[in-house]
Amino acid sequence: MSTRTDPVVVIVPGLRDHVEDHWQTLLADRLTEAGRTVRTVPPLTEDSLSRAARVAALDKVVSEAEGPVVLVAHSAGVITTVHWAEGHTAQVRGALLVTPPDFDTPLPEGYPTPEVLGEHGWTPVPRTPLPFPSVVAASANDPLGTAEQVAGLARDWGGALVELGEVGHLNPASGYGPWPRAEELLRDVETG
Numbered sequence: 535m536s537t538r539t540d541p542v543v544v545i546v547p548g549l550r551d552h553v554e555d556h557w558q559t560l561l562a563d564r565l566t567e568a569g570r571t572v573r574t575v576p577p578l579t580e581d582s583l584s585r586a587a588r589v590a591a592l593d594k595v596v597s598e599a600e601g602p603v604v605l606v607a608h609s610a611g612v613i614t615t616v617h618w619a620e621g622h623t624a625q626v627r628g629a630l631l632v633t634p635p636d637f638d639t640p641l642p643e644g645y646p647t648p649e650v651l652g653e654h655g656w657t658p659v660p661r662t663p664l665p666f667p668s669v670v671a672a673s674a675n676d677p678l679g680t681a682e683q684v685a686g687l688a689r690d691w692g693g694a695l696v697e698l699g700e701v702g703h704l705n706p707a708s709g710y711g712p713w714p715r716a717e718e719l720l721r722d723v724e725t726g
Contacts, residue, residue: 544604557713589622592615606720613637630716631691632670638659
């Protein structure tokens with residue numbers, strides 16, 4: 535059950551936005567059922583590849599939250615979060631940053647190229663320490679970012695690295711809808 539000291543959970547989806555059977559969506563539902571306050575950054579209706587528009591959407595959700603927040607980001611949502619952290623302040627207790635992609639190298643077919651990502655403001659990806667605690671979760675076989683690359687991001691951001699094993703990109707295409715470990719890692723973030 536939620537208490538007055540529970541931070542608002544802010545879900546920061548990746549470029550594919552809201553996916554019904556994604557672990558973030560299922561986590562939001564479980565937390566809401568348990569009495570937690572959860573807000574999800576809504577899908578963009580225009581300029582969906584714009585990093586600036588995604589950062590503004592995240593800032594709007596965070597600024598409307600009453601009290602402290604904890605961020606739960608996946609994929610490009612992680613990159614949105616670290617860009618947001620460079621220029622915004624809020625009462626953030628921490629962030630769970632799951633399987634950030636490597637936007638500096640070509641992604642698999644169907645994803646934007648590094649050039650397109652650069653044109654839309656995604657690169658360079660900030661590598662400065664985050665102003666709040668974080669847990670960075672890495673997959674050993676993520677097609678969007680190597681474990682070594684994610685470990686480097688965690689180190690640069692000052693985050694605690696959690697190696698998940700071979701979980702792909704931790705999305706429905708990798709066989710993940712429910713991901714119970716998300717709640718455990720969220721508790722780790724909230725308790726510092």
